[in-house]
Structure formats: structure tokens, C-alpha cells
Amino acid sequence: MSARMRNAAWLLLVAGLAVAATLAWRQWTRAPIIEAEKLWYTRQFLAVLPEQSYDNQPLDTPLPLPGEQPARSRITAAYRATLAMKPTAIVLVSQVQGYAGPIRLVIAISAEGRLIGTQVIEQQESPGLGGRISDPQVNWLGQFANRRLDDRWALRRDQGDFDQLAGATVTSRAVIAAQQEALAYFDQHRTLLLGGPAHE
Incomplete structure (x- = not known):
């Protein structure tokens, strides 16, 4: 066998071993990566629930979405939090x-119909303006905690109960509308969402 053929064979062997090692590493790390992504997703979605308020894994069992969608927003998923098998909240x-x-x-939303909390998980609003809806230092979303459907869900400038996020009127109105419609959706489908009889 010539030197050129031996070199080619060695290169082929090294390349094959490198590909095999890469595939093995990818397979070995795949499960931990998936688990880490799931944990991150769970933390993001369940950050709105107080600790010790549930003992199940709400995200493991998505609820069917009953009824028509709200006018301005869209409900894309629903989950039930329970404590000792009793519903405590709907997410x-x-x-x-x-x-x-x-x-x-x-x-x-609590089983009694009060808004527990709201978390932004995705937004494209202008940095320094509407983008501050997810800024924990501003905590603009904190003003909605413990509110009910029969509160005045509008900005103060629109004769409502809520402060505007400075410089972000459109963003503020959109988020207020989404929360009001979520409360209305819960109120309309309360029995089904909380796990009662199918009739409402």
C-alpha cells in the first residue's frame, strides 16, 4: 500500500471516529438538554403561581379549550393547578x-375568580417603552394582582382602575384587555376548567 493510500485511510478512519464520537455525544447529552428545556419552560409558565399553592404538575395535563375565543386576545392553552386534589388555580x-x-x-386565576398574577413570556415591544412590561423593577403587572372581572379594566385616562406603562399606551391597553378577557373566559367556563360537570 502506498504512503498516499495509507494517509487517506488514516484520514478516513479519523473522520469516521470523529463523526461517531459527535453522534454519541449528541445522543448522550440529548436527554439532559430536553430536561433542562422542560424545567425552564415549567419555571417560566408557573412563576405566576405562589409556592405551596399547588402540588401537582399542571403543565403535564393541558385542559381542552372550551367555547369561542375572546374578541381581542386568544387563549392558546389552559392548565389546572391543584392542592390535595382540589383545584386552586387555572393558568x-x-x-x-x-x-x-x-x-x-x-x-x-384563582378558583374564586381573582387574578393571581401575570407573566410575560414573549414580546417584541420597543425597548425602554412597551418592552418594560416584563421588567421586574418596573413591576407594572403587579397592579393587577387580586383583581376581579368586575373591576374597571381600563387605563385611568379611559376611566379605568389602572396606571399606564409610561410611553406605551397601545401595549398597556392590549395587556389590560388580554387579562380582562382571560378573567371573562374563566368566568364563562369556570365549571369545566375547574373540573366540575361538563355542563355549564
Whole structure:
């Protein structure tokens, strides 16, 4: 065998071993990566629920979405949190059109119909303006905690109960509408979402 053929064979062998090692590494790390992604997803979605308020894994069992969609927003998923097998909250994933693009929210509502909390999981709003809806230092979403459907779901400038995010009127109105419609959706389908009889 010539030197050229031996070199080619060695290169082929090294390349084959490198490909095999890469594939083995990818297979070996795939499960931990998937598990890490699932954990991140769970933390993002369940950050709206107080600790110790549930003992199940809500995201493992998505609920069927009953009824028609709200007028301005869209409910894309629903989950039930339980404690000792008793429903404590419904977590709704809502999407609404903001100023620069869709805003995705996770909205937790107590079994009694009060808004527990809202978390932004995706948004494309202008940095320094509407983009501050997800800024924990601004905590604009904090003003909605413990509110009910019969509150005045509008900005103060529109005769409502809520402060505007400075410089972001469109974003503020969109997020307020999404939360109000989530509460209305829960109220309309309360029995089904909480796991009662199928009739409403």
C-alpha cells in the first residue's frame, strides 16, 4: 500500500471516529438538554403561581379549550393547578397584539375568580417603552394582582382602575384587555376548567 493510500485511510478512519464520537455525544447529552428545556419552560409558565399553592404538575395535563375565543386576545392553552386534589388555580396562556407584535402572557386565576398574577413570556415591544412590561423593577403587572372581572379594566385616562406603562399606551391597553378577557373566559367556563360537570 502506498504512503498516499495509507494517509487517506488514516484520514478516513479519523473522520469516521470523529463523526461517531459527535453522534454519541449528541445522543448522550440529548436527554439532559430536553430536561433542562422542560424545567425552564415549567419555571417560566408557573412563576405566576405562589409556592405551596399547588402540588401537582399542571403543565403535564393541558385542559381542552372550551367555547369561542375572546374578541381581542386568544387563549392558546389552559392548565389546572391543584392542592390535595382540589383545584386552586387555572393558568391560561393568552396572546394579544401589542404595538410591535404579539405579546404572550401566562395568566393565573384563582378558583374564586381573582387574578393571581401575570407573566410575560414573549414580546417584541420597543425597548425602554412597551418592552418594560416584563421588567421586574418596573413591576407594572403587579397592579393587577387580586383583581376581579368586575373591576374597571381600563387605563385611568379611559376611566379605568389602572396606571399606564409610561410611553406605551397601545401595549398597556392590549395587556389590560388580554387579562380582562382571560378573567371573562374563566368566568364563562369556570365549571369545566375547574373540573366540575361538563355542563355549564
